[in-house]
Amino acid sequence: xxxxxxxxxxxxxxxxxxKIRSFHMIRHLHEQGHEVVLAxxxxxxxxxxxxxxxxxxxxxxxxAQVSKVPAVVRMLSRLPTPVPxxxxxxxxxxxxxxxxxxxSGEPRPDLIxxxxxxxxxxxxxxxxxxxxxxxxDMDSQKWLAYASYHRFPRNLGYWLEGSKMERAERRLAxxxxxxxxxxPEETATLDGFETGARTDWFVNxxxxxxxxxxxxxxxxxxxxxxRMDYYPNIQAMVNFCAEVWPALKERYPQLQLxxxxxxxxxxVRKLAALEGVEVTGSVPDVRPWVGRSRxxxxxxxxxxxxxxxxxxxxxxxxxxxxxxxxxxGVDVEVGKHLLVADTPEDYLDQVGLLLESDExxxxxxxxxxxxxxxxxxxxxxxxxxxxxxxETVNSxxx
Numbered sequence: 001x002x003x004x005x006x007x008x009x010x011x012x013x014x015x016x017x018x019k020i021r022s023f024h025m026i027r028h029l030h031e032q033g034h035e036v037v038l039a040x041x042x043x044x045x046x047x048x049x050x051x052x053x054x055x056x057x058x059x060x061x062x063x064a065q066v067s068k069v070p071a072v073v074r075m076l077s078r079l080p081t082p083v084p085x086x087x088x089x090x091x092x093x094x095x096x097x098x099x100x101x102x103x104s105g106e107p108r109p110d111l112i113x114x115x116x117x118x119x120x121x122x123x124x125x126x127x128x129x130x131x132x133x134x135x136x137d138m139d140s141q142k143w144l145a146y147a148s149y150h151r152f153p154r155n156l157g158y159w160l161e162g163s164k165m166e167r168a169e170r171r172l173a174x175x176x177x178x179x180x181x182x183x184p185e186e187t188a189t190l191d192g193f194e195t196g197a198r199t200d201w202f203v204n205x206x207x208x209x210x211x212x213x214x215x216x217x218x219x220x221x222x223x224x225x226x227r228m229d230y231y232p233n234i235q236a237m238v239n240f241c242a243e244v245w246p247a248l249k250e251r252y253p254q255l256q257l258x259x260x261x262x263x264x265x266x267x268v269r270k271l272a273a274l275e276g277v278e279v280t281g282s283v284p285d286v287r288p289w290v291g292r293s294r295x296x297x298x299x300x301x302x303x304x305x306x307x308x309x310x311x312x313x314x315x316x317x318x319x320x321x322x323x324x325x326x327x328x329g330v331d332v333e334v335g336k337h338l339l340v341a342d343t344p345e346d347y348l349d350q351v352g353l354l355l356e357s358d359e360x361x362x363x364x365x366x367x368x369x370x371x372x373x374x375x376x377x378x379x380x381x382x383x384x385x386x387x388x389x390x391e392t393v394n395s396x397x398x
Contacts, residue, residue, distance in 0.1 A: 001110035001393070003029055004102065006039045006123065008090045008116040010047055010063075012054040016227060017308050021136055021182070021204055022115040023054075028382040030057040037109070039099055039122075041066045041092050062102060064094035084164040086118045086139065096122060103129075111393055114176075117169055124175045130396040132389070133176040137305035138189045140166035145302045146231060166193070173197035178392045182305040183329050202385050203331060204306040205378030206315045213317035213369065214291030220254040222351065223293040225286050225309045228264035228279070232302040240299045241271050243344040244351075249276050251348070252355060260289045291316050294361070295354045298322035299347065305329050311376050314338065314368035319361060321350045330376065337371040339364070 007022040014023035029036050039062040042048040048063065055061065074088035099122055103109070112131040114120045120133050143162030147155045173179045173195045180200055181187045187201045224240075226233040237259055248255055255276060259268065262282035272279040283289065290296060296313040298320060306329040313320050314330075320338040327340050334340050339354070341347040354361050374380075 002035045002037065002107055004037050004039060004099075004109040004112045004123075004129075005029070006099070006112070006114045006119050008040070008119045010040050010042045010051040010054070011038075012051045018116075020308060021134075024205065024378050024382070025113070025115070025134075025385065026054070027057050028378070028385065032386070035059045037062065037102065039063070039095060039102070041090065041095055043067060043071075062095065062098045064092040064098065066090075066092045079160075082164060082167070084118070084168050085161055086165060087121055087168070090116075090118045091121075099123065111389065117165070117172060120172045120176075121168075124172055130392050131176040132178045132180060132392055133172060134180045135169070135173075135186070135190065136180075136182050138169060138181070138186050139304075140169055141189060142302065142304050145304075149231075149235065149302065169193065170195050173199070177395060178388060180388065185328050186305050200388055202388065203376055203381045204308060204311065205376050205381040206308065206311040206372055208315045208369075208373055208377055211287065211290075211312045211315035213365075214287070216292055217294065218256075218292045219294045219355070220252070221256045221258060221293045223258040223260055223289055223296050224298065225260045225290060225296065225312070228259065228261040228268045228281075232300050233261065234265055234268055235302065236298070236300045237271060238267055239301075240297065240347070241274055241277060244299070244347045245274065245277065247344070247348050248351060251352065255355070258289050258293070260286055286312070287316065290318055293318055295319045295321060295351065297347070297351065298326045299341070300326045303329060310338065311372055315372045315376075317365040317369045319354050319364040319368060321347065321354065332368075332371055332375075337364070337368050 005026055009018045011019045011022040011026060014020045026036055036058045037060050038058045041064050071089050074091055075085040078085045078088040109129050112123055112129050115134045117135050117139055140162050143158050143165055147158035150158060170193045174197045178198050179190060181190060182204050184201060187199050190199050224237055257277045259279045260283060264279050264281055269279055271277050290313055296318050298307060298309055300323050303326045307326050310320050310322060310330050321341055322338060324340045324342055327334055327338060332338055339350045341350045
């Protein structure tokens with residue numbers, strides 16, 4: 001088949017959650033023998049150059065540059081309108097024109113796949129080609145959650161964006177033959193909108209050969225991994241360092257905490273002043289940091305969909321202690337494959353258990369990796385994806 005694949009970020013290199021899912025979908029379609037035409041935007045020449053590796057998996061790429069200033073202007077211009085600002089941020093008149101040219105030419109695509117609702121408007125009105133909209137996560141609920149953690153007037157801005165995005169999601173889903181998410185919980189949210197749209201889900205995977213156990217570990221190091229200009233990650237670590245870290249450090253004086261992730265904000269950089277805390281900034285490879293850690297923590301209070309950081313840590317045999325809301329995004333049995341904590345006392349107990357008990361640590365390490373191998377490989381995810389693609393194309397033919 002000829003497949004037009006539209007996504008909101010250049011999916012290469014697949015080094016962040018916003019790129020990993022789309023990259024593996026495209027790579028898989030290519031490996032299945034399909035002709036994939038990628039359509040996306042990029043923010044800089046450096047990003048476009050870095051994304052050249054995507055050419056291996058695509059017959060052609062339709063791209064347009066959107067620099068930061070025009071993107072912000074379009075985003076702000078949507079504020080007084082019913083259109084979500086997110087859709088303005090990811091809009092390119094050039095890409096829109098190129099897509100119209102692509103869709104008016106021959107041969108026509110056999111299928112259109114859109115990854116992320118923020119770019120679904122490019123093809124929402126196309127009715128003569130079967131379409132799949134991969135929401136992945138329901139972005140509206142993320143913005144609405146942000147509103148409850150901020151003061152006026154910022155909370156009003158988040159509430160407005162969340163409300164507008166939810167209306168857009170309700171409107172978009174019925175325009176596609178199928179809408180997909182990463183977890184049953186995200187799908188239940190979409191179903192709760194009662195749009196009548198056909199919905200389903202398939203998991204995010206992890207490359208279990210790339211993320212595999214390391215021989216050398218440091219029983220005195222724990223870690224957190226994630227982009228540190230992303231609000232849920234910022235909030236998680238600022239709160240953890242204020243509410244949990246002092247008691248952990250007092251109980252385990254040799255303990256070190258590595259906060260690993262690009263673009264740390266000023267609030268995050270300040271955490272490096274705490275005894276035993278290291279803020280790395282961008283690193284070429286997170287695996288050495290995760291692999292040598294005794295355990296990883298993910299004390300997120302805002303989390304939608306699958307947290308790749310959990311899967312990657314489990315795949316490396318590094319036990320995870322995370323919040324209940326973060327654990328909802330992975331297919332695991334709490335207590336057997338990872339540990340959950342939601343209060344400072346819980347984190348102190350669960351982290352302490354893994355620091356002190358080699359037996360419990362080893363059991364969780366082995367069980368966590370086995371669960372990823374059985375439920376969260378990309379092969380597993382793509383088998384379900386193939387079924388959904390086949391059902392969508394065949395539904396239009398019959």
